[in-house]
Structure formats: structure tokens, C-alpha cells
Amino acid sequence: MGDDSPTDNSIQPEQRCAKCGACTPVCPVFRASGNEIHSARGKQHLAEVFDDQRPGPVFEDIYSKCLLCGACSQVCPQHIDISEEVIEARSGFSGLYGEHGYQKFLARKALSRPELLGAARVLGKTAAELLFRRLPPASGLRLRLALFAQTPKSSELLDSPLRTEKISSVGGEITCFPGCAAQYLYPDIIDAISTILGRYDCQPAIPDGLGCCGLATLASGKTDEARQMAEKNIKTLELSDGPILVSCASCYAHLASYGKLLADDPVWQTRAKLISERVIEISLFLEALIKDEMIAVEERKQGLKVFYHDPCHLRNQATITEEPRKVLASLPGIELLELADGPQCCGQGGLFHVGAPELSAKIRDNLADKIVDLEPDLITTTCSGCLMQLKSAMAAIDKDIPVIHLSALVNSLSADQSLQP
Numbered sequence: 001m002g003d004d005s006p007t008d009n010s011i012q013p014e015q016r017c018a019k020c021g022a023c024t025p026v027c028p029v030f031r032a033s034g035n036e037i038h039s040a041r042g043k044q045h046l047a048e049v050f051d052d053q054r055p056g057p058v059f060e061d062i063y064s065k066c067l068l069c070g071a072c073s074q075v076c077p078q079h080i081d082i083s084e085e086v087i088e089a090r091s092g093f094s095g096l097y098g099e100h101g102y103q104k105f106l107a108r109k110a111l112s113r114p115e116l117l118g119a120a121r122v123l124g125k126t127a128a129e130l131l132f133r134r135l136p137p138a139s140g141l142r143l144r145l146a147l148f149a150q151t152p153k154s155s156e157l158l159d160s161p162l163r164t165e166k167i168s169s170v171g172g173e174i175t176c177f178p179g180c181a182a183q184y185l186y187p188d189i190i191d192a193i194s195t196i197l198g199r200y201d202c203q204p205a206i207p208d209g210l211g212c213c214g215l216a217t218l219a220s221g222k223t224d225e226a227r228q229m230a231e232k233n234i235k236t237l238e239l240s241d242g243p244i245l246v247s248c249a250s251c252y253a254h255l256a257s258y259g260k261l262l263a264d265d266p267v268w269q270t271r272a273k274l275i276s277e278r279v280i281e282i283s284l285f286l287e288a289l290i291k292d293e294m295i296a297v298e299e300r301k302q303g304l305k306v307f308y309h310d311p312c313h314l315r316n317q318a319t320i321t322e323e324p325r326k327v328l329a330s331l332p333g334i335e336l337l338e339l340a341d342g343p344q345c346c347g348q349g350g351l352f353h354v355g356a357p358e359l360s361a362k363i364r365d366n367l368a369d370k371i372v373d374l375e376p377d378l379i380t381t382t383c384s385g386c387l388m389q390l391k392s393a394m395a396a397i398d399k400d401i402p403v404i405h406l407s408a409l410v411n412s413l414s415a416d417q418s419l420q421p
Ligand code: SF4
Pocket: 016, 017, 018, 019, 020, 021, 022, 023, 024, 040, 041, 044, 072, 075, 076, 077, 078, 079, 080
């Protein structure tokens, strides 16, 4: 954030905005579109000057074109939380974001433009169909991949059987929150974590009844449903104690902010905060294991050039940037590559890549070109959405550069089967 001055949050963001423009150059959507109305300052100007036209198609269009990356809030001297403002605006959308409107819009787009299916395109038809059948109704992946037919009903969110016995802290188990993508799209992430934990007689425990973290649902403006999803996860996680290992950066940031989501109910807020205090982000966990020499890393004869992509939720919301780099720096033979002008958004943005595909692809391809110029042997990250987007980026430019989760990289380098550059 810009400074530590106290902020009066009772004043509307557009009135607090100093129009300083600090948010403009850091906004990936502005950089891709060249149109300042897409920046945080542009949105404040729109809200102030055209307030009487709200809600309306112009507002819906402008507020749909935000990645919720948080880069603007990081530099805003007025501490304006644009993501919160955008989510609130989306909750009032009709048509595009209204009852089934958003789903219909995305489904229509996805059907007319199969390439919009993102990772499903990379997966291929059979895998996508399999995924569609296996995905629970409440999974945020349905929104992210446009693989949905209807909004999940409250009963579907809440009626899953909950385990009644303690789950973790028994027999070396550690509770894990893998997120939808690791459970249904990239099971190698769970396999890698299992193998790493197994090396010191510990097992991952994924509690029955755990659901999607709800971030994608919140991003679409469906706050009540996102709250129900959070409450369901809290109830499930309360059945265990000890740390909760979270392998997806975006899920981690969202779980850590459940207290804010449930802030208007003191009981739920307290329960949420107790869960948030238990969550551990995967790179912090791996760093601790390596530091304690719990992971023995093989010496490599040949160097491996690795590019680490910072997920926006981890960089801007949780402000975790050093730990993943420390993990990589501690792996012998790894050369860590960095972009000359610093980390950049990949353009996935939860639903953004489906709702604004051209802008998303432009942001993605700009990043992909810079990464490829560094000539990496491998790309790694910790967010499932970023994994999907970067895989699709490499496929789009026909580059055979593997994109893998950090846990899979650490596991590969610490197991017998070393990765070959
Ligand atoms: S950085 Fe904050 S105060 Fe400055 S223009 Fe952007 S939203 Fe307004």
C-alpha cells in the first residue's frame, strides 16, 4: 500500500480517489487495452461522473474487465480496495451477470469459440468431458472453464456429508486443501505433495466434504454463494486441528481472507479467523522442509533454467514473493530466471480469461514472449489458474516448455526421476 495514513472507509471509493494515477501503469488491463477507463482511476471516474447511469451496460462492461489482481491497491495512497469495489459492482449486474445470464453468456461464448475453453482445449475433448462429469456442481473450475450448466443451489453446497471424527494430527497426517484444479485437473500436484510428505512418514489428509474455496464464485459477484461455500469449508476444516496445507496460491489467499468475507457475522468471522491462522501456503511449507533438511535434493550434473511466475493473489494480496524463490535457490543446479521489468500478471484472472478472452490472451502472450526470451527449461508457479494460463500460453506459441507446480518440481528434483532439461 502507498502509505499508512488512516482511511475513512465510510466515504465512497470514487470520492476518496485522489486521481493521482499511481494505479494506471501497474494495471495489466490498461497496459493491454491502452484505455484508461479500465484502470482503477478510470473506474473511479466512471463511478463519479456517470453514477446516475448505474446499473447499465457501460458499467457492466467496464467492471467486468478487471482481473482482481490487486496491483492497483498495492500502490494506492488512499488504500482503495478495487477488488472489493468490483465484486460489489458485479453483484448488482443484470443480464450478463444476472440470474443465469453470466453462465449463458460464457456458455454461448465457449460454444461459439471452443478456444475459450482454456485448459480444456489443451486437455482435449475426452479429458474435458471426463472433467465435466467429475466436477462437483459448486466447483469454481466450472466457472473458470465455462463448464457449467447452472448455478449451484445452496443445498448442493451444504448437504455434502461431513466427517465427524478428527481427521489430522493423528498418525502423522496433515490436513490438505488442494483446491479444485489439483483434485480434478492436475492430480500430479497431490501426488507430489504425498510423496514429499511420505518421505518423513506423514500423509496428506483431504477431508470429506471439502469444497471449492469459492474465489471464482465471489469474483462473479455471487457473494452469498461464496459465503456459503466458505462456511461449508470452515465447518469441514474445524473437524481437524493443526496446520492446513494449501497447494494453490489463489485458494490460500482466499482461505486467509474468509474472515473479511464473513465480517458481518461475528461468530462466523471468529471461526473463519481460526481457520485462516492454520493455513500454510505451499512454498512456505516447502521452504521450511528444505531448511530443516527434511528434503534431500539431488545434485544435478546439468543446470536447469527455471522461471518462477508470481501468482497475483500471492504477490499482491498475501505478499509472498521471497519464499518460492528461496525454495528454488536452495535446489542445487537451478538457475532462477527473472523478468527485467519485474513480475507480471498472466491474464487468467479467474473468470477474466473467459469473459474478456481477447484482452486476456494479449496479457498472456505479452508475458509469454518475455518468458520465452529468457530461454527457460521449465516454468513453475503455485496457482492452478496461472498453471492453466501458462500451459495455454506455451501451447498458443507452440513452445514445448513444461509448466509445472512448484511441489512437482521439488519432488522431481528430490526423487530418483530427475527432470531433464
Ligand atoms: S492510486 Fe488510488 S487514489 Fe490514485 S488514482 Fe488510483 S484509485 Fe485513485
